[in-house]
Amino acid sequence: MGSATEATKDISENLLGHKKVTVVFVLGGPGSGKGTQCANIVEHYGFTHLSAGDLLRAEIKSGSENGTMIQNMIKEGKIVPSEVTIKLLQTAILESGNDKFLIDGFPRNEENRAAFERVTGIVPEFVLFFDCSEEEMERRLLGRNQGRVDDNIETIKKRFKVFVESSLPVVEHYESLGKVKRIDAAKPIPEVFEDIKVIFSSLASKVMKLVIISS
Ligand SMILES: Nc1ncnc2c1ncn2[C@@H]1O[C@H](COP(=O)(O)OP(=O)(O)O)[C@@H](O)[C@H]1O
Ligand SMILES: Nc1ccn([C@H]2C[C@H](O)[C@@H](COP(=O)(O)OP(=O)(O)O)O2)c(=O)n1
Ligand SMILES: [Mg+2]
Known part of the structure; x- marks a missing residue:
């Protein structure tokens, strides 16, 4: 009973304007495979994938x-000011028509995290x-081959x-x-996707339980 109450609280308090949303932050080092697995999650679990990096590259x-x-900031491996990235994310959420989002590569610093929570009221x-490991991520980034200005050894470091x-x-x-x-x-x-499936299948059954309890 306790966990169902918590689930209700988590999901219903994620408000963006008048829209209730479920958000999962997908974090990990550059080249750890976030984008690759987000595509798999979208296909199986109906989330909308919002990559902060993709939104910034589209803005360029x-x-x-x-x-x-x-x-310039991407080339230097720096993190773009939160107000720019948050505006792009907010617009994408509101325009999506969906209520479930994978936010990939965000928040990348404390400023990102605190500002997003303050501006949108969304808690993941x-x-x-x-x-x-860095060794494996470096190998993947050098082989990514997407013509990105930041996939070179200098920016990777x-x-x-x-x-x-x-x-x-x-x-x-x-974590805390x-x-x-x-x-x-x-x-x-x-x-990696097999391990992710275990997590998302249990999220799906938690949401189902929530629907049954509240109907
Ligand atoms: N588990 C994996 N094993 C080997 N290569 C991977 C794995 N996951 C992703 N890749 C490859 O590594 C590169 C970086 O993956 P990507 O999904 O873009 O990572 P991220 O979004 O975390 O930077 C891509 O070329 C991708 O095909
Ligand atoms: N929250 C974010 C996310 C990305 N960026 C910028 C800085 C990052 O180095 C680049 C690339 O991010 P992206 O998530 O596409 O990179 P990876 O998929 O982890 O390789 O974009 C940002 O400034 N703020
Ligand atoms: Mg990525």
Whole structure:
């Protein structure tokens, strides 16, 4: 009974304007496989995938006034000011028509985390954390082949430093709240997804229970 009450609280208090949403933050180092597995989760569990990095890259392409600043920060492995990224995420959430989101690569620092919570009132259902060694992530990034300005060894080293100094403390914050579901992301892609399925299937049954209780 206790857990059903908690589930009701978590899900119903995630408000964005008048829209109730369920959010999972997908975090992990660069190259840990977040984008790859988000595509699998979308296909099986009906979430909308919002990659902060993809939204920022689309903003550069659109020729927006912030484009040059964003491009320079990405090339340097730095984290773009929260107000820019949060605005892109908020717009994407409101325009999606969905109520379940994987927010991939966000929040990447304490400023991202606190500002998102303050502006949107959204608290994540949980954090899916991709645990992978730097050696393996570096190998994957150098082989990613998507023409990204940050997939070069110089930027990769900077991104690893930012990840350890700024992003891991965010994971630790959610760890202290008992919200982190850690995945061994060093395994092959299908095996990582098997582990993820266990987590999302239990989320689906929790939501079903919620629907039954409240109807
Ligand atoms: N489990 C895995 N094993 C080997 N390669 C992977 C795995 N997951 C992803 N990759 C590959 O590694 C690269 C980075 O994956 P990606 O999903 O873009 O990571 P992220 O979004 O965390 O940076 C891609 O080329 C992808 O095909
Ligand atoms: N919350 C975020 C997410 C990404 N960015 C910028 C800085 C990041 O190094 C780049 C690329 O992020 P992205 O999530 O696409 O990178 P990976 O998929 O982890 O390799 O975008 C940001 O400034 N703030
Ligand atoms: Mg990615």
